[in-house]
Each structure stands twice: as structure tokens, then as C-alpha cells.
Amino acid sequence: MSAHDDELNPLQAAEARFDLAAEALDLDAGIAKILRTPSREVTVYIPVELDDGRIEVFTGYRVQHSIARGPAKGGIRYAPDVTLDEVRALASWMTWKCAVVNIPYGGGKGGVICDPAILSQRELERITRRYTAEMMDVIGPELDVPAPDMGTNQQTMAWIMDTYSMHKRHTVTAVVTGKPLDLGGSRGRTEATGRGCLFVTLEALKKFGIEREQARVVVQGFGNVGGQAARLMAQAGMKVVSVIEWDGAVYNAGGLDIEKLMAHRVETGSIVDFPGGENIDKEEALYLECDVLVPAAKENVITSGNAHRIRARILTEGANGPTTAPADPVLKEKGVFVIPDILANAGGVTVSYFEWVQDRQGYFWNEQLVNDRLEEMMVASFRDVVSYAGKHGVDNRTAAYMLAIDRVAFTIKLRGLYA
Ligand code: GLU
Numbered sequence: 001m002s003a004h005d006d007e008l009n010p011l012q013a014a015e016a017r018f019d020l021a022a023e024a025l026d027l028d029a030g031i032a033k034i035l036r037t038p039s040r041e042v043t044v045y046i047p048v049e050l051d052d053g054r055i056e057v058f059t060g061y062r063v064q065h066s067i068a069r070g071p072a073k074g075g076i077r078y079a080p081d082v083t084l085d086e087v088r089a090l091a092s093w094m095t096w097k098c099a100v101v102n103i104p105y106g107g108g109k110g111g112v113i114c115d116p117a118i119l120s121q122r123e124l125e126r127i128t129r130r131y132t133a134e135m136m137d138v139i140g141p142e143l144d145v146p147a148p149d150m151g152t153n154q155q156t157m158a159w160i161m162d163t164y165s166m167h168k169r170h171t172v173t174a175v176v177t178g179k180p181l182d183l184g185g186s187r188g189r190t191e192a193t194g195r196g197c198l199f200v201t202l203e204a205l206k207k208f209g210i211e212r213e214q215a216r217v218v219v220q221g222f223g224n225v226g227g228q229a230a231r232l233m234a235q236a237g238m239k240v241v242s243v244i245e246w247d248g249a250v251y252n253a254g255g256l257d258i259e260k261l262m263a264h265r266v267e268t269g270s271i272v273d274f275p276g277g278e279n280i281d282k283e284e285a286l287y288l289e290c291d292v293l294v295p296a297a298k299e300n301v302i303t304s305g306n307a308h309r310i311r312a313r314i315l316t317e318g319a320n321g322p323t324t325a326p327a328d329p330v331l332k333e334k335g336v337f338v339i340p341d342i343l344a345n346a347g348g349v350t351v352s353y354f355e356w357v358q359d360r361q362g363y364f365w366n367e368q369l370v371n372d373r374l375e376e377m378m379v380a381s382f383r384d385v386v387s388y389a390g391k392h393g394v395d396n397r398t399a400a401y402m403l404a405i406d407r408v409a410f411t412i413k414l415r416g417l418y419a
Contacts, residue, residue, distance in 0.1 A: 007324045008300045010089035016325035018092070021401035024394060031409045035095075038088055039072075039106075040064040044134035046112070048126045060131045062110040064144055065091035068411045071142055072108030073098055073349060075149025075178075076131075076156070078124075082111035086299075090149075093320055094349070097342040099404035101381045103353040108144050110135075116151045128156050132163040139164065141174035141360065147352050148178040148224075150298075154190075158183055174359035177352035186355035188370035189348075194228025194296075195371065196347015197318050198236060199378040200339050201292055204314045207386070208337070212237045216290040218312070220244040221297030222271055225318045225345065227262065229294050234258040238292070242285045246297070248272035249285035287311060295322035296345075302327045310336060317341035332395050340397040342404065343385055350377050 006012040015036065022032045046058040061084055064072035074094035077087070087109050095107025112131055116124060138144055148157060157176045161183060164175045173184030181187065188195070205215055215238045219230040222245050234240045239255035250256060250271055257276050264274045272279050286293070286301070289311040295301045296318025302310060307323075307330035315331065315338045317323065322341065323331070331338055351374055358364050389399035 007303060007326055009085055010299050010321045011085040013299075013321055013323075013325045014089040014092050017397065017401050018405070021398050021405050024392065024398060025402050025406060025409075027405060027409060031412055034412060035066070035405065035408060038063050038065045038091060039067055040138065041084070041088070042135065042138055043084070044131065046127055046130045046134065048123065048130060050123055051120050058112055058114050058127055060110065060112040060134065061087045062108065062135055062138060062144070062146075063087045063091040064106065064108040064138070066095040066106035066408060067144075068408055068415065069099065069106055070104035071106065071140075072144035073105035073147070073352065074107055074109040075147045076110035076112070076152050076160075077149040078112050078114050078116045078127075078151030078156075080113060080115040082113045087111045090320055093342055095408060096401060096404035097346045097349055098353075099407040100342050100385065100400050101346045101350050101377055102407070103350060105145075105349070105353065108146075109149070110146055121155075124156070125159055128159040129163045132160045133167070136164065136167055139175060141172065141356070145174065145352070145356060146176050147349070150223075153224075154178060154180045154185065157185075174356050177355040178348075179355070184355070184359045186351055186358055186370060187365065187367040188374070189351045189355055190224065191228045191232065192351035192370075192374060193225045193318065193345050193348035194230075194232050195374060196350065196378045197225070197229040197294060197296070197316050197344055198232045199347070199375050200344050200382045201233065201294075201314065201316045202236065203379055203382045204316075204337055204339060205291070208313065210291055210313070213239075215239065215292055216241045217292040217294065218242045218244070218285060218288050218290045219294045219296060219318075220286060220301065220322075221295070221319065222261075222265065223297070225348075226294065226296030227258075229296055229316075229318055230256075231258045231262070233292075233294075241290065242280065242288055243271055244282050244285045244297075245271045246282075249280050249282040250274045250277040251280045251285065251288075252277035292316055294318045298322070300324055302331070304330065307331055308334070310334065312336060315339065317344045320345065328395070328397060338396050339382070340385075340400045343381055343396075343400050346381065347374055347378055350374055
């Protein structure tokens with residue numbers, strides 16, 4: 001199979017980026033072998049009685065890519081098209097993401113093949129609790145700490161926390177992050193990924209001397225990442241000219257009122273036909289001329305087939321893996337300033353880290369403190385990556401991978417191999 005045939009397999013994207021950075025780093029071949037392979041993969045089959053009495057067996061995964069720098073960390077995804085390769089790629093991205101922002105975690109990811117859109121809350125609860133029970137021995141505050149991802153949310157984390165705690169016979173809040181505030185969640189966690197996107201984008205605007213009031217932003221995805229990024233960017237004075245969702249896109253050259261767009265979506269179930277903007281083609285919206293494009297929906301949005309049509313100055317990757325590996329050189333050629341996913345969307349896991357710290361201390365911070373510390377870490381990481389890119393003459397994505405791989409490799413060398 002040629003690289004192109006495989007372009008949409010996220011594992012291929014992850015491996016291609018890893019290999020490029022490992023080569024640029026002149027990484028020891030043995031260490032490269034370790035880091036190319038996950039440390040543990042668990043598959044479980046989850047029998048669940050549906051509301052109509054039928055029994056269905058769902059497949060669930062948890063992949064721990066690395067535990068060298070600390071517990072595995074990363075979300076759990078519920079989607080009908082989850083694959084083991086996708087979870088492997090996402091797990092390795094978590095390792096690099098945590099290393100880029102320098103938090104003491106490895107990387108992991110979970111997934112359950114199911115369609116949350118057609119399952120009831122009770123069915124989802126049963127799936128989640130049985131998944132957790134099956135994973136009892138591999139998750140834990142010191143082992144592997146799940147969090148929300150696509151298709152999962154605070155409620156899912158509450159069920160995991162409760163199930164884990166029931167088995168342990170005492171409350172263990174730090175087993176998951178992204179919990180509701182009243183169950184040991186952190187202030188600012190819900191907005192954290194979007195807020196992190198804002199902080200790195202503001203740094204990039206400064207670098208190019210673009211006034212934030214002049215910055216035209218296009219956001220793809222209006223879920224937890226895209227919705228919050230759009231809201232916070234608009235609040236910061238930027239003009240969010242278009243929002244793209246799976247069922248359409250809206251446009252307003254003067255900037256959309258994001259709060260009103262959110263209310264419209266709650267009311268009608270969709271962003272289309274928003275009175276404060278016009279409906280435009282969702283495909284064309286991605287190619288609008290803009291200062292900032294934030295793909296915050298899903299993987300494989302910018303590919304070798306359409307990268308040449310992107311007309312953004314800055315690409316802030318809110319989603320994991322929105323750009324395929326063969327699209328990278330096309331964006332580079334066009335001079336698009338890419339803030340790669342493992343940096344741009346690291347705000348979520350950074351505040352997950354704050355949540356875990358707060359849970360373990362039993363001492364909770366106010367929102368300002370959370371946001372200030374998040375800003376400090378995102379800005380420092382942005383500067384680290386950009387200066388590393390300048391120093392080594394590589395693009396930002398390769399720089400972020402190099403920085404991250406170097407940190408993890410250093411830890412592995414120091415620890416040595418246990419035989
Ligand atoms: N699922 C999020 C991510 O991809 C958050 C992970 C976490 O907080 O552990 O970064």
C-alpha cells in the first residue's frame with residue numbers, strides 16, 4: 001500500500017511524524033523502537049443489556065503508549081468508527097502532548113465502538129461502568145488517568161470515578177479528570193482546551209504583528225473545543241467570521257456573535273439559519289481567506305487533496321490529527337504557520353493535570369489561578385517550540401515532536417531498561 005492509500009489512517013500520520021523527528025534528532029535506534037511501540041494495549045468486550053432487553057457486546061480499548069514520565073494520560077472516545085489503530089495514534093499523541101507542555105505524564109487513550117447518538121443515558125452508563133470494571137487493573141491515579149474525548153463528557157467521568165471507587169471501597173477522585181466540579185473536578189477544565197487554543201493563537205498573532213481586533217477567524221467544529229475556542233476568541237476581540245459544523249456553516253464578515261450562535265444551536269439543534277449570519281457551504285468555508293483557521297472537529301480534515309486550498313495565515317489545530325502527514329509539506333510550501341495539535345490543544349490535558357494535582361492535595365484552586373497557570377504553560381510551550389523550530393531549521397510540528405521525543409527519550413535513558 002502506498003503512503004497515499006494509507007493517508008487517512010491516523011497511525012500512519014503519527015508514525016510519519018515520529019520518524020521525521022526521530023531522524024532529525026538522530027535518535028538512538030533502540031530508543032526509537034521503544035517509542036514507536038505502545039507499552040500496553042488492552043481490548044475488552046463489554047456485554048450490555050439495552051433498554052429493549054436485547055444484549056449487545058461492545059468492543060473497548062485502552063492503549064498506554066508510554067508510562068516513562070508518569071501515569072498514562074488521555075481521553076476515552078465513544079464513536080461508531082473507533083479503531084485500534086486510531087486509539088494507538090491518539091495514545092502516542094498524548095505522550096508527545098504531555099511532554100511538549102512538560103507535565104509528568106505518559107500517554108494513553110481509550111475508545112469504545114458505539115454510537116452515543118443512538119444510545120440512551122442508561123445504556124451509556126451501563127457501557128461505561130462495565131468498561132471501567134474491565135479496566136480496573138490498568139487504570140488508577142498512579143497508573144493511567146482517563147478523561148473525556150469525543151463522545152464522552154463529565155457525566156461519563158462521574159460514572160468511571162464512581163465505579164472505580166466502589167471497587168476500591170473508598171472515593172478515588174484522581175482516577176479520572178474532566179469530572180463535574182462537585183466530584184473533584186477543576187474550575188476551568190471545560191473551557192481549557194479552547195482557552196489553550198486562544199493563548200497560543202494570541203502568541204502567533206503577536207509574532208506576525210496582527211492586531212487581534214483585525215484577526216479574522218474560521219472555526220470548524222462547535223463542540224467542547226471549537227465552541228469554547230470561538231467564544232473565547234470572540235471575547236478576546238477577534239472576529240470569528242465563520243463557524244463550520246457537520247450540517248452546514250455560517251458566515252458574518254463583521255464577526256459572529258458566538259454567545260447568540262450557541263443559544264441558537266440550543267434552541268434549534270443546529271448552527272444553520274442563524275439570524276446573525278448567512279448560511280454558506282461548509283466545504284467552501286474551510287477555504288475562506290482568514291488570519292486564523294481552527295480545525296476543531298475531527299481527524300483528516302486537511303489532506304494532500306485540499307491543503308493547497310487553505311488560505312489561512314495561522315492554523316491552530318484544536319482537534320487531534322486534523323492534518324494528514326502528506327498535507328504538511330503543502331502547508332509549509334504555502335507558508336501557513338502551523339500550531340500543531342500536540343501544542344495547540346494541550347490546554348485540556350494541562351488543566352487535567354491541575355485537576356489531578358488538586359484531587360491528590362484535596363485543595364482546590366480558584367478559576368483565575370487555573371487560567372493564569374494555564375496561560376503561563378501554554379505561552380512558555382509555544383515559545384519553546386517556535387524557538388526550537390528556528391534553531392533547528394524545521395517546521396513547528398517537527399520541532400514540537402523533536403522537543404517531546406527528546407524529553408521522553410532522556411527519561412528512558414536515565415531510567416534504563418528493566419530486564
Ligand atoms: N481528550 C483530550 C485530549 O485529547 C484530553 C485528555 C486529558 O485531559 O487527559 O487531549
